[in-house]
Amino acid sequence: MSRESEMGNRESSNGGSTDGWVPGAKPATATSGIAQNPVFEHLLRLADDRLVLGHRLSEWCGHAPILEEDIALANIALDLIGQASMLLKLAGEVEGKGRSEDALAYFRDAIEFRNAQLVELPNGDFAVTIVRQFLFDAWDVLVLERLAAVSNEALAGIAAKALKEARYHLRHTAEWVRMLGDGTAESHARAQRALDDLWPYTAELFLADAVDAEAVAAGSGVDVESFRSRWRQTVEQVLGEATLAIPKDGFAPRGGRTGRHTEYLGRMLADMQSLARAHPGAAW
Amino acid sequence: MTVADSRREEILAWLDEVKDPEVPVLSIRELGVLRDVDVSGDEVVVMMTPTYSGCPAMHAMEAEVVSTLAQHGVPNARVKTVYSPAWTTDWISDEAKAKLAAYGIAPPGRVESDDLVPLRRRAPVECPYCHSVNTLVRSEFGSTACKAILFCNSCRQPFELFKAI
Numbered sequence: 110m111s112r113e114s115e116m117g118n119r120e121s122s123n124g125g126s127t128d129g130w131v132p133g134a135k136p137a138t139a140t141s142g143i144a145q146n147p148v149f150e151h152l153l154r155l156a157d158d159r160l161v162l163g164h165r166l167s168e169w170c171g172h173a174p175i176l177e178e179d180i181a182l183a184n185i186a187l188d189l190i191g192q193a194s195m196l197l198k199l200a201g202e203v204e205g206k207g208r209s210e211d212a213l214a215y216f217r218d219a220i221e222f223r224n225a226q227l228v229e230l231p232n233g234d235f236a237v238t239i240v241r242q243f244l245f246d247a248w249d250v251l252v253l254e255r256l257a258a259v260s261n262e263a264l265a266g267i268a269a270k271a272l273k274e275a276r277y278h279l280r281h282t283a284e285w286v287r288m289l290g291d292g293t294a295e296s297h298a299r300a301q302r303a304l305d306d307l308w309p310y311t312a313e314l315f316l317a318d319a320v321d322a323e324a325v326a327a328g329s330g331v332d333v334e335s336f337r338s339r340w341r342q343t344v345e346q347v348l349g350e351a352t353l354a355i356p357k358d359g360f361a362p363r364g365g366r367t368g369r370h371t372e373y374l375g376r377m378l379a380d381m382q383s384l385a386r387a388h389p390g391a392a393w
Numbered sequence: 394m395t396v397a398d399s400r401r402e403e404i405l406a407w408l409d410e411v412k413d414p415e416v417p418v419l420s421i422r423e424l425g426v427l428r429d430v431d432v433s434g435d436e437v438v439v440m441m442t443p444t445y446s447g448c449p450a451m452h453a454m455e456a457e458v459v460s461t462l463a464q465h466g467v468p469n470a471r472v473k474t475v476y477s478p479a480w481t482t483d484w485i486s487d488e489a490k491a492k493l494a495a496y497g498i499a500p501p502g503r504v505e506s507d508d509l510v511p512l513r514r515r516a517p518v519e520c521p522y523c524h525s526v527n528t529l530v531r532s533e534f535g536s537t538a539c540k541a542i543l544f545c546n547s548c549r550q551p552f553e554l555f556k557a558i
Contacts, residue, residue: 177532177542184534191447195476266477271446273479273558281533 149204150223151324152264153213154366155252155331156196157224160214161374162245163189164381165232174235181281185242188274195267203329215385219368219375226365227310229374236289236299241307243282247343248314249275251336260328283347290351297352304348305356312361315340320366400432407465408439411457415450415537416555418496425484426454428475436469437462442480445538482557493555494521499543501557518554520545530554 166186173179197210228245232238253275256268289300315337324330348355364370385391408427409420421427421441428440439458443451455472462470482501485493490500499521517526525547532542540553 177534180532180536180542181534184538187447187449187538188445189447191443191445195446262477266475266479267446270443270476270479273481274446277533277556277558 146204147320147323148261148327148329149200150320151330152196152200152203153223154225154321155256156193156200156213157222158228158245158249159189159196160193161222161224161377162228162242163187163193164377165228166238166242168232169238178235182238185278185281188271188278192267192271192274199263199267211385215382216389219370219378221368222365222370222374222378223368224365224370224374225310225313226362226371227307227313229365229371229377230307230310231373233303233306234299236296237303237307239282239285239289240300240303242278243286243347244307244311244344245314246275246279246282247347248311248333248340250279251339252331252333255331255336259330264329286347286353287351290348290353300351301353304353308356308358309360310362312358313363313365316363316366318366397432401430404430404432404437404439404462404465404467407461408458411454411461413450414453415539416493416496416498418492418498419485419489421454421458423486423489423492425480425482427458436471437467439470439472440475441472442475444480448538450537480558482555485555497521497552498540499552499554501555504557518543520548520550521552522550523548528552 163186166182166189169182170179170186173182193214194210197213201208201210201213227241230237230241250272253268253272257265257272259265259268286300289296291297292300315333317332317334321330321332325332345355362371405422405427408430409422411421411427413419413421413424413426416424424444426441426444428442431438431440439462441451441455441458451474458472459470481504483504485501493500499518502516502518518528518530519526520528520543523545525545527546529544529546530541531544531551535542535553539556541556542551543554544551
């Protein structure tokens with residue numbers, strides 16, 4: 110990742126810096142959801158899901174129940190963060206204000222993040238992490254399949270690459286969901302509890318607004334409403350083999366796509382962004 | 394062959410010296426990470442594609458490409474990252490796969506169809522040491538993004554598999 114834009118803006122920071130790193134500066138993006146640049150906004154939604162979930166998974170590093178899963182979660186985190194990096198770089202180019210992928214990752218505040226709330230929730234136990242990852246992966250594969258066919262070649266290229274990785278993730282997490290659900294009484298109970306707790310947050314994955322519609326019309330977006338039944342098919346098949354009961358739809362929190370987040374995101378970002386903000390402009 | 398063509402061939406041959414730091418038995422050319430070289434402009438542009446989106450070895454390989462070319466008297470080389478077409482293990486030649494096996498890494502099989510079947514069974518993997526197919530996946534993920542960890546029940550040897558993607 111390049112660090113030029115934070116460095117470049119650091120010296121003349123009092124005025125029009127858009128990096129958002131200046132202490133006390135107002136967030137650069139409005140929170141109303143009416144985006145001036147829908148493609149930029151849509152790319153942030155795609156990127157932030159991956160950045161936030163990738164960081165959550167990285168929190169398992171050194172703590173997973175077995176070594177193999179420690180490696181697996183770190184590997185999946187690496188893929189997601191790599192994808193986020195490519196998407197944020199593209200978003201920065203689309204925005205045209207000179208923000209690098211690092212500026213976007215480390216110098217936006219929680220209110221400027223556009224991820225779905227599902228991915229910012231704490232990791233919980235291993236069952237929560239795996240069930241969430243499975244629900245996300247099943248969705249992500251469908252997102253990337255469609256993005257790989259959009260007319261925006263840069264976006265389609267990133268998606269085609271990420272799709273291979275997402276399929277591998279899904280195969281892995283689907284097997285774990287089956288093992289946990291159809292395992293011991295303890296693992297089954299934990300997996301079911303995780304599913305019950307997380308299920309309401311999956312509704313937001315399928316919500317689209319005018320921003321998304323404009324991005325789709327511009328050949329740079331995905332219509333998430335179009336494949337809800339496909340997702341449900343995959344999820345039902347795996348949960349069925351896992352002997353887990355699908356919760357009823359009801360309570361469905363939302364708001365992440367326009368910057369309204371749970372309290373957990375701010376705490377996570379404080380950790381994730383602390384190094385970059387303590388040393389603005391530091392290069393790897 | 395034009396002058397530009399022979400220059401391109403020469404540079405590609407030099408870049409065969411650059412190995413993947415994680416799999417030092419393969420060059421970046423054999424791995425398919427090195428896509429092409431453009432010698433038409435004032436500077437030499439080396440097109441590379443990452444194996445995985447977050448591959449941490451990419452930066453090391455890019456730096457080595459530039460320094461290798463500098464050693465051969467090409468001071469103005471730069472790396473351009475391309476994502477399309479997406480990297481696939483199907484680009485690794487049979488000769489390169491044989492090198493992997495000799496090094497103790499089971500080479501990737503053909504990439505399976507794109508059909509989404511989350512709980513499918515996989516084709517058996519041959520142990521690179523004793524060639525038994527009585528092997529078991531120990532971990533879907535390994536020491537690097539591109540490998541998985543397996544165990545051979547016949548010779549009781551753990552080994553790595555280059556994942557097919």
